[in-house]
Amino acid sequence: MSQRKYRAAIIGTGAIAHAHAKAVLGSGRASLVAVADVDAGRASEFAATYDVPRSHASAEELLRAEELNFVHLCTPPKLHAPLALACLEAGVTALVEKPPTLSLAEFDTLIEAERRSNAHVATVLQHRFGAGALRLRRLADAGELGRPLLATSLTQWYRDGDYYAMPWRGTWESEGGGPTMGHGIHQFDLLFSVLGPWREVTAVAARRSRDVDTEDVSMALVTFESGAVATIVNSVVSPRQTSQLRFDYEHATVEVDHLYGYTDDDWTMTPAPGHEKVAALWAEGHTDVPSGHPGWLTAVLDALDQGQAPPVTTSDARRTMEFIAALYASSFTGERVRSGQITAGSPFALSMEGTGAPWEKVRNK
Incomplete structure (x- = not known):
């Protein structure tokens, strides 16, 4: 047909x-x-x-x-x-x-x-659909890796003043947020597609270097419904650029280190002692096709x-968007934020800036 x-x-x-x-x-x-x-x-x-x-x-x-x-x-x-x-x-x-x-x-x-x-x-x-991500989800769903324990997501990129000369960049009104919204989203969305629903987040966001309205760095500690914990870092002030994900399971560590797209060669699998068979499972179907829009x-x-x-359906993407709102809410209020806590009436539902970025409050005093 x-x-x-x-x-x-x-x-x-x-x-x-x-x-x-x-x-x-x-x-x-x-x-x-x-x-x-x-x-x-x-x-x-x-x-x-x-x-x-x-x-x-x-x-x-x-x-x-x-x-x-x-x-x-x-x-x-x-x-x-x-x-x-x-x-x-x-x-x-x-x-x-x-x-x-x-x-x-x-x-x-x-x-x-x-x-x-x-x-x-x-x-x-698009990074959800590269061969390495598909293989990781398949092995995790089949139980071959054991329980997820710990993960890290690092998006440490560099964007200078010329990048932010575009008038819509670096503003809450036009871009919605900083590297949490527009850069790190690829890595932590892939993280969520593997680890499933997140439960709560404690975070910080700061404007350390760039002359923008939004943050230029953020960090979060996340707990998942499975009990796994993760750290998530998003930056546009890092001269040595990298995009990294690491998943520590009971039976293996799975990692990818790339920048704007990966192939299977960018992934590594380290089996735990006694679980060497997962390395053979990981090697099956090796490809050099890069992740990306195709x-x-x-x-x-x-x-x-x-x-x-x-x-990525609206239900899938909403989980990621809710996390972003929760990260900003935790950063700007100093409170731990749970999934489902940001309801329709919350300032952080209406704008990622919510009650206002702390650096703007200092500037306006």
Whole structure:
């Protein structure tokens, strides 16, 4: 039986849009029929680069003119929620770059709109779908690794003043947060996809170096429903850049050390004494295919073929968004925050800044 062929479009033709276009064109299962950008010249140039038939000057024009199955939203974060809502109203599935919204309340608005639509919203968190992550979840789910005990997630990147010269970066109003929202989310979302529901978090966030409104570093201690504990570090002030995950199970330690994407060669498995067989299980199916948008899009298309919501679903992404809100709440109030504690009326549901960043309070005295 032949696979279904999908019609896709991209809204926002900045840097990340190129990864999306290449994934669509390389899939063999979807065609890129249109793009849109408020910068009409950039949209036209992008369309010419990827042989896209049509470009539009606005998202509204694109949704009105095109017959689509899904749209990739590659705009600055402030526009994600309104554009995803417009897609749902048009009956078009929205594939939204991270962070999907600026706040938990905005995300819950998307969930409600999705329930009223025949379309879906999925967040682009592509590192869940690399071969190493798939293998780790498979072995963990099968019990081969024993109980999860301890984990670490490190996103230590470097972003200088030129990076923050973009006016929407480093602000609560346009980006929603600092490295916790826009950088570390990839690593700790992958952590959550492996370890499952988190239970409580104690955290700190600080502005140590960058001239921004948001934090430039954050750290969290997290307890999971399984009893496992984890540390999570997010930074944009670290000259030696790295993205690291480590999982200590009863039977093995599993680690990955990369930067913006990994292959199987970036992962290591260290079995505990007496459990050497797990190393052989880990070595099965070794591949040199990198993690990235192509693997994620394959999972999206597979789900759509089955009539299912594409990954990362709203229920999955909400767990990650709630954690971000809880990290900020713990950091700014000095309190431990439990899962489910940030309800609709909480300031940290309405904005990740919540009651206000401590450094802003000092500045305003």
